[in-house]
Amino acid sequence: MKWWPAAIPTEADHGEYELIPSDERSRQQRRRERRRIRPAYVFIASACLLCSSIVLFTVDFFRLRAPRPSNDAGWLDFFKKLWPVGLPDVTDNWQNENNKAMHALMSCMVNRTCKENQTSIVLLSSEHFSHSIAGHVSGEDIWAISVLISLQEMGYTTIYAPKNEELARSYRRFPDLVKAVILEGADSKRCFDDPKCIKTLTHPLGVPVWKMFSFHFWTGAEHPLGNRWTLSPENYPVLAPGNSKDNFYLGYSIERTCVKKPFIPGDDRPMQAYILAKQLSYFTDKNYMWKGVSLVPPFPLDLVAGMRNDTKGPSSIPDGINNLGQLNQQDFYEQLSKSRVLIGIGNPRLSPRMTHWIGTVGRPSMTDSNSRSPLKEAMDHPIPRYIVPDMSMDALKYRLGVLVEGDWKTPAEEILRERKATGKGKTFEL
Numbered sequence: 034m035k036w037w038p039a040a041i042p043t044e045a046d047h048g049e050y051e052l053i054p055s056d057e058r059s060r061q062q063r064r065r066e067r068r069r070i071r072p073a074y075v076f077i078a079s080a081c082l083l084c085s086s087i088v089l090f091t092v093d094f095f096r097l098r099a100p101r102p103s104n105d106a107g108w109l110d111f112f113k114k115l116w117p118v119g120l121p122d123v124t125d126n127w128q129n130e131n132n133k134a135m136h137a138l139m140s141c142m143v144n145r146t147c148k149e150n151q152t153s154i155v156l157l158s159s160e161h162f163s164h165s166i167a168g169h170v171s172g173e174d175i176w177a178i179s180v181l182i183s184l185q186e187m188g189y190t191t192i193y194a195p196k197n198e199e200l201a202r203s204y205r206r207f208p209d210l211v212k213a214v215i216l217e218g219a220d221s222k223r224c225f226d227d228p229k230c231i232k233t234l235t236h237p238l239g240v241p242v243w244k245m246f247s248f249h250f251w252t253g254a255e256h257p258l259g260n261r262w263t264l265s266p267e268n269y270p271v272l273a274p275g276n277s278k279d280n281f282y283l284g285y286s287i288e289r290t291c292v293k294k295p296f297i298p299g300d301d302r303p304m305q306a307y308i309l310a311k312q313l314s315y316f317t318d319k320n321y322m323w324k325g326v327s328l329v330p331p332f333p334l335d336l337v338a339g340m341r342n343d344t345k346g347p348s349s350i351p352d353g354i355n356n357l358g359q360l361n362q363q364d365f366y367e368q369l370s371k372s373r374v375l376i377g378i379g380n381p382r383l384s385p386r387m388t389h390w391i392g393t394v395g396r397p398s399m400t401d402s403n404s405r406s407p408l409k410e411a412m413d414h415p416i417p418r419y420i421v422p423d424m425s426m427d428a429l430k431y432r433l434g435v436l437v438e439g440d441w442k443t444p445a446e447e448i449l450r451e452r453k454a455t456g457k458g459k460t461f462e463l
């Protein structure tokens with residue numbers, strides 16, 4: 034097809050202008066000739082366009098085929114901006130830890146190098162987990178940190194999500210990857226009643242109730258589905274079968290902290306007893322066990338305690354006790370490791386800090402100095418370092434495996450069926 038304008042004028046081109054005077058006509062003709070495009074120019078322009086497109090195409094082709102190191106580096110730079118890890122050496126910041134975990138997860142997915150369990154997420158919603166990495170040391174925090182360390186050593190991805198709002202937000206981002214949620218008992222009930230938290234027909238990305246487990250320090254059930262979803266720090270199913278027979282004994286381990294401290298053989302320790310009481314009011318509490326009994330034995334023994342004064346009115350330290358004041362963790366362990374015996378006073382009845390250090394004795398002393406008191410008995414028979422088998426890291430990890438990998442949907446289904454059949458109890462979406 035001829036796409037360029039006709040270059041050679043014909044007679045017909047002029048026919049229509051016959052009425053125009055001749056000098057006028059030749060002026061017009063000159064103007065038209067000027068406007069006419071010469072075929073040579075058109076050809077040269079087209080050739081130039083063709084050449085430049087061939088050059089540009091070739092450049093693009095080779096650029097696409099070549100390895101692109103600069104592009105990869107740019108992409109990785111971009112990747113760093115997702116879940117930025119601001120303070121890599123700060124461990125007490127749960128947002129930062131979450132970003133590190135997400136970063137590791139995305140990297141291993143991209144590189145196909147995810148380790149065993151890494152693509153399984155455990156959401157840590159009880160605040161004791163975020164507190165524990167911030168260095169808090171309450172009994173619950175110590176329970177939390179030992180669970181956290183075990184999960185991480187097993188390769189699970191752990192994400193902190195304190196409070197239900199953060200939990201619901203986190204869960205809906207990767208619902209299928211979340212194997213279990215550990216949260217406070219009260220929060221499990223609150224989430225269950227909150228259509229913005231729990232999974233419902235109209236909120237399908239909510240948390241299914243059977244994936245939630247209550248981190249409950251005390252006995253009894255504290256979960257919308259009852260005892261089986263209530264985690265216990267101690268073996269309550271055995272210790273308190275009354276209301277906790279079906280609780281899930283998760284437990285804790287302080288094996289690592291324990292073995293870090295050199296063990297001082299009993300005979301090398303000073304004649305010292307440690308009295309387990311964190312505050313002065315425990316001596317006037319209704320649970321105090323030794324009312325009317327002197328704690329001072331009829332033989333030389335220093336009684337040491339690390340108590341804070343929590344009394345409002347006038348009070349005094351019981352006779353014979355050297356109060357060192359509230360101790361930090363290291364000083365506390367130091368005192369324990371050089372005590373020959375630990376004396377409990379009935380409150381607290383449980384304490385994770387204590388369990389592995391030294392044996393606890395019964396009645397501290399008798400007025401009759403000739404009778405063999407249990408205190409003397411305990412001091413004469415020092416026990417070597419001992420870790421209760423259920424409280425080793427391996428035992429804790431085993432139970433965590435049962436918790437995280439267990440089938441919790443089936444028993445929840447049974448409960449749901451029963452609730453529907455009896456009309457008792459709130460129903461839920463599985």
Ligand SMILES: *[C@@H]1O[C@H](CO)[C@@H](O)[C@H](O)[C@H]1NC(C)=O
Binds near residue numbers: 112144
């Ligand atoms: C994949 O692995 C390489 C080498 O181990 C590492 O340099 C790179 O950062 C990883 N990729 C991502 C997206 O993290």
Ligand SMILES: *[C@@H]1O[C@H](CO)[C@@H](O)[C@H](O)[C@H]1NC(C)=O
Binds near residue numbers: 344349
């Ligand atoms: C503890 O504090 C209260 C209130 O400040 C004070 O009255 C009391 O004497 C203190 N007890 C001891 C043993 O220091």
Ligand SMILES: *[C@@H]1O[C@H](CO)[C@@H](O)[C@H](O)[C@H]1NC(C)=O
Binds near residue numbers: 437
């Ligand atoms: C992964 O988890 C399972 C069960 O929870 C456990 O038995 C296994 O040892 C874990 N893998 C690693 C590498 O720790």
